[in-house]
Amino acid sequence: MLGYIGIGFAAGVVEKGVGLSLLEILLLSLFVYAGSGQFIICGLLAIQAPISTIILTVFLVNSRHFLMSLSVTSYFKPYSILNNIGIGTLLTDESYGVLTTALQEKRPLTAKWMHGLNVAAYLTWTLANVCGGLLGQFIPDPNRFGLDFALTAMFLGLCLFQIELPLKKRTKQTLQVLASVVIALVLFMRFTSAEIAVIAATLIGCLVGTVTHDA
């Protein structure tokens, strides 16, 4: 949970850095409540991507939550649909991580326990975001201190966590996927806008991943 505070804090500073007000930061963490989603919003805001593009990208990024939710629904079968929707609403990468660890250790799971975990994470996240935004306010020129780089560093970290395991387990195939993303990105950046290039490169990377998955 401590790591969660750090990410939220950095998110707040970055959000402030791309020009969001404290109120906007509060609303963003309350309503969107998605770590990588919020960083991606900042990244796209920084390159002045149109709102429709940002929403589409956030949708693509968070479609993975669909799979996460899908994989745990069976454990909450006995509970009401309202309970289930409540659990789904606040499910994040982090709370999913804690949940799957608990499942591995065969600890008994209740909806109440899950709600407790989710709500604690939710409040921590929002508080950390606002604190980060508050600190960001006192930094007159965040770029001079390299704070604009926080976003790149954040992508680097999130990317590293995503890449490490597949890179070790299926080195060649993962490299193929990554190479196709880079090639597509550079090609599309030559001929389209930066944000379209990101989406196109992502979809091409997924396609290459799917095709080479069983090879």
Added chain:
Amino acid sequence: MLNLNILILILGCSIVTWIPRILPFAFAQKLKFPPRAEIFLSYLPLCILFALLIQSLLNFRSGNWPTIKGPEVLASIPALMVGYYTKDLMKIVIVGIVAIALIRLVI
């Protein structure tokens, strides 16, 4: 302190993050994805984060080939090393910021 465009953005993004999260719970056990689509989606987080990382290390120049941001690439090296050993996002960010600040001080 509240920009209308940002408000629309927040609302839009909240809907597109909420729906994928609750959909399986709302429809519970009846839903089943074709395996191919599941594989495709499983590559999404990796590909999009990688694309965003590389994109943030490149200068976009309309109608031209992108160029590499030298100082940023350089600062990524210590951040990557710290990330590899600590697995701590906060430490990656702090090291990255310190590194780029130092590089900009020198250049």
